[in-house]
């Protein structure tokens with residue numbers, strides 16, 4: 001019945017659990033305080049009247065206000081981590097998670113032996129910073145964001161995961177607050193949605209902070225700045241991994257053909273995530289003089 005109601009309300013599930021059925025089950029298990037992953041084990045669990053009322057209340061909020069399911073429960077799951085989220089941060093769903101989860105992914109592309117310092121630029125909830133800290137247990141991680149609100153959420157996750165000792169949260173407009181710092185690995189999922197696309201996004205996405213999505217006219221405003229400045233913050237063998245999504249990938253490829261970015265492949269056939277090392281970045285900036293201006297060797 002709940003699934004039918006969600007389907008009938010013509011909601012968008014893209015920044016939630018992808019299907020009406022999964023969202024209905026998830027909300028119910030949240031109310032019952034049972035592990036969602038073990039739903040089958042609890043199929044015959046009786047629901048009290050109080051629980052039913054709570055569940056229906058959540059369902060109504062999901063339908064009437066189009067509030068994404070993760071904001072209703074204040075939790076999201078990323079690379080095996082259970083994170084606190086609210087409307088101050090983007091709901092974690094970066095494709096970089098697939099690289100972190102895959103034993104032949106990031107750990108092979110960037111072996112731990114060469115990684116002592118990592119930056120998660122535009123950290124939001126801190127999802128990437130914390131997942132990277134666990135993937136690279138000997139590394140120190142900086143997670144930076146312009147938004148004090150987002151950093152307040154990241155702080156909650158940092159405390160819950162007991163990662164205060166290894167992850168540092170920094171308020172910074174891209175690299176402005178990271179002067180003199182160099183990293184073996186910079187990972188970023190910056191805002192990259194082109195303005196024209198942003199205006200057409202379903203209400204569920206409008207509930208997320210505009211600062212987390214808005215990539216300027218062509219989606220590249222932050223990405224271009226990252227490409228321009230990252231070279232000064234990478235160690236000689238360091239590399240940058242950056243998500244730009246499928247639409248902005250096409251725009252970036254057409255605008256800067258001389259950058260020779262390595263587009264990482266995912267099982268679903270798409271990419272939207274590129275990788276480039278310091279050397280490649282330096283050479284690419286030379287070829288793309290519009291981007292390279294003012295870069296120091």
Ligand SMILES: C[S@@+](CC[C@H](N)C(=O)[O-])C[C@H]1O[C@@H](n2cnc3c(N)ncnc32)[C@H](O)[C@@H]1O
Nearest residue numbers: 092094122123124145146147173174189191212
């Ligand atoms: C797409 S969200 C990514 C959040 C998180 N890394 C994730 O993958 O879920 C982009 C983040 O960039 C932050 N941001 C926007 N403009 C920024 C800037 N100029 N400097 C640093 N962070 C910025 C936003 O506050 C937001 O948290």
